Amino acid sequence: MTTNTTTFEARKAQLRAAFLAQLPEKTTASRAQLAEIAPGRVDPSRLEPLRRLFHTLKGSGASFGCADIAALAADAETKLRAAVEEQPVISEARLQELHQTLDALEHASVDTEAQTAGIAALSQPKRTVATKTAEGSYRRAPVAIVPTTGVGASNSDERDRLSDRQGDQQGQQDDQQGTLERLDKLIYLCDDDSAVAERLSDQLNCFGYQVKPFSGLAALEQALGERLPAALIMDIVFPEGEQAGTDAVRELARRDDVEVPCIFISARDDFAARLQAVKAGGSAYCSKPVKTTEIVELLDQLTHGQDPQPIHVMIIDDDPELAQWHALALEDAGMVTRVVTDPSQVLDQLDDFNADLVLMDIYMPQCSGPELAQVLRQIPGHVSLPIIYVSSETDIGLQHQALEVGADGFLTKPVEPERLVASVSLRAERMRTLHALMVRDSLTGLFNHNAIMQWLEVALAEAERDRRPLCFVMLDIDHFKSVNDNYGHPTGDQVLLALSRTLRLRLRSSDIVGRYGGEEFAVILRNVDTDEAWGLMDQLRIGFSQVVFTAGEDSFRCTFSAGVSSFPTFNAPEVLTEAADIALYQAKHAGRNRIQIAEPDAVADGKRGAA
Amino acid sequence: MRILIVDDDPLAGEMAVLILESAGHQCQRVENGIEALELLQDAHALELVVSDMNMPLVSGADLLAELRERGQRIPFILLTGDEPDVLAQQVSGADGVLRKDASLEETLPLLVARQAASR
Incomplete structure (x- = not known):
């Protein structure tokens, strides 16, 4: 076909x-x-x-x-x-x-x-986004004030320490406004099922939030009177009634004239319950069983607002002045741009510029916009890249052609900066939301396998261009199966969450962390050579091995092993992963709980030049 | 990729075919899980399954479970009219769960492309 x-x-x-x-x-x-x-x-x-x-x-x-x-x-x-x-x-x-x-x-x-x-x-279909999620697929989890300690029992200590500290920092009630100051990370969670409340708050604590669980509405109301949280997570069905949760939030808003962003969680998934949640001013609605990562993304969105990762736009126009003018307008709005004036360069440029969107002149002498779009659409990685065309009104034929190969918008020359910025940001944000749903691992919120492999390609292209080193690390938790077997999967999940949090909090924001699968994680360290990578990972290894996990009466520790491969020793994504994998295997074989650097000749001959 | 589409609603199935063919894939469409299993016996001919969840007799989840039972690791994407997140928690082993609505035009090719890239 x-x-x-x-x-x-x-x-x-x-x-x-x-x-x-x-x-x-x-x-x-x-x-x-x-x-x-x-x-x-x-x-x-x-x-x-x-x-x-x-x-x-x-x-x-x-x-x-x-x-x-x-x-x-x-x-x-x-x-x-x-x-x-x-x-x-x-x-x-x-x-x-x-x-x-x-x-x-x-x-x-x-x-x-x-x-x-x-x-x-x-006809353009109405587009709907499946779940309301933060656009922050590139955003890191909020950084906790307290360094990583254990999960489980130690959480309550951490919570107390946090409340003390934040209690000191927190100002007094603002009398003039009659409102209470809000804490960045303080979240109230109210669910009459205390097991659900405890479990969810423990997991959210792993993401740097300080969650106070309440099992009754009375206790929650009292706490709200004392201190306002950054957000509220609220069950709907309580012993008091089928809609007691939404009623309470509505009552709160009316009586005290305060607005706390609220995420409703409920086993009810009917229209009436959702409607009540909207009427009560809820910001989001998650049906149970809730996914921790979904709640984390919502909390990130509600408590931070701005996405720190700017939108990346590639501008393709054979007229350098016009391209620069558009670039200027977008950069003024805080976006990152790259201008390409030669269409034949586009594919290469896209390899190391992680574009959220392409802004393209519809008429170019070498090849038309739609022709170029068709080339892009045939490459799996760019199938869904949003394209906005800049055209003059006389290009109707080209516009139709553009629609047929998937245009996301048209802007007619001359383009006013406001309209340009609005069109671009709207579409790029929507794409990110969609993207976020697909690139995250559902338990840890880290990048999933596919996403990390894509990042590796991008990071490797950057490293080659800038002539800088890069390391790829594969980590595997030692004897993880026995954790699951001895203490059950929820405890195993706590270990996975703890390691993912350790990786996120201790590594630099330019490093990329993903869950490779099962108990395996992958890290891309940019601009770091093997010695530095070894040092970094060994620190992490020691730190993680000191975390005490609790499961019921028992407590235990976990360790991990890691294999490290590096560019330029290995110069293609598949060779980097293979070499790291071999090194990981060697680390396991040598007794686990150690970091192993891949030998330059680790990968079978003939493959190294694959790039 | 060579993709098998399973949907008891022929129009919905055609829509999935259309979306994926436009993204350069080759599609074959069947209307129930039994036919799908027969075709998939020759596992080498097909590289990915996109199946509706809610079908009479054999649901998408049943089909997936049966395939895994037979030791077939072929990537499997479930489509649902309900909440994808809830379904994803209930069904293990699916390589993706997507909501059947207008966003499918964007999400389905993207997810399939990722599967293709990870081979």
Whole structure:
């Protein structure tokens, strides 16, 4: 099969039309099934086809950009599920409602069809982002004030020490404003399940937050009266009521006129609960079981605001003056730019400039913007790189061509700086959010395997260009399996989190840390030679070996082994990883708990020149 | 990459095919897990599976579990109309869980490209 990007929009429009055309047939069939169901007791399996229809429509409606249909179907699915979940009885009113939903779906399909008939070929889907996450895939976790100690029992000590220290630093109540000063890292967590509260707060503490768990609303209210946290994590269902959590937050906001950013967590995932959370001013909603990393990203976002990693924009324009002018406008807004005036240089330049977005002149003498975009889109790493074209109004033909190969926006010359900055930052941020969802390891929040390999390529290209050394380290926790076997996986996870935190806090911000898989971690040390790398890693090794972990009554320690390979001794990503892996194996073989440097001839001959 | 798409809804399946073919991949589409398993017996012909979660008889998770049971390590991406994060916690062994909505046009090729890069 050939790559055929030119007909993408056209084929998508066809699929969408087919989807809409088929819908009445489906709703008619469902209506017939529904007509056979009488109010009262009902066999849930008879409602299953209907639920399935709603579920499918929810997904396909959203895929084809029919938001109305997706929303109707999602609502109907939730209602249907709720109707039969508790007892298999369906009321007359509920049946009527389902009939109405089917009507509404049919209308929506007709309306949508009519609306889009003319513009189908150019229709842009509504884009939604799956989860609200911080854009900070490149951001490091907040740095704790206290150096790494153990996790588990030592957390409470750390918490107390932190509160003392912050208690000293904290100012008195601000009488004029009537509000309380807020602490950077103090988080209140309220959940009536104290096991959940304890576990989540322990894990968040590993990321440098100081979390105070409360298991009741009364205790929380009292604490809020004394000191305001940077954010609040709040359960919704309490013994006091199904919405006691949201009610309490709303009450707090009304009574004291204070706004504490609030993340709701709940086992409820229904629309009503989400709506209540929004009405109570919640900043985010996570359904249980919650992911620690998701909460950490949200907290980062809520308590820090600005992303320290500037947006990187590559500007491709054969007119150097215009390119510089655009670069200036973007740099004024705090972005980092690189100008490329020769389109044939673009691929090379992208290799060592980690662009969030490309701003491209649509008309260039050597090759057009869309042609260049097509070349970019055929390279796996750049498939999703957002492209904004700068064009004059007369380039309509080129604009259409650009749409077909995936344009993310057009700016018409002359471009005002405000519009340029707004367009670029909006799209780059959205891409980062998406990206963040895919490059993070779900337990540790470190870069995942794929991401770290991509970073290695980028870092290696930089090192080659700047003629600087670089080291790649692979670490593996010693006898990790026995930790899991003896103390259970939650304790094993605590060890993994502790090591990831140690790596993040002790290494420089220019170093890149990832979870390679299982109990294996990888670190890229820029501008460091093997001696320095050995020193750094050995310090980490000693520090980590002193951490005491607790599991119930027991306490134990862990160690790790590491293998280090370096550029320029090894000069391609796959050779660096292989050499580090061999060195790691040697470290394990020599008795573990040590750092091993890869021998220059570690990797089989013939491979070293691979780059 | 040579990719197998599994979705009981032919239109949704076609949409995934369209997205991935536009990114330069070769796709084959089936509408249930049984067909998928038969095709995957010849594991060398296919390099990645993209499967819907919610299907009658054999769900996406069932298909994944069966493949792993048979010792097939082929990368597996699940698509769902529900919360991907929740599903990712419930199903182990998937190489990615994505939400079926308009963002799929961006997320699916990106995730597949990453799988391709990690081979």
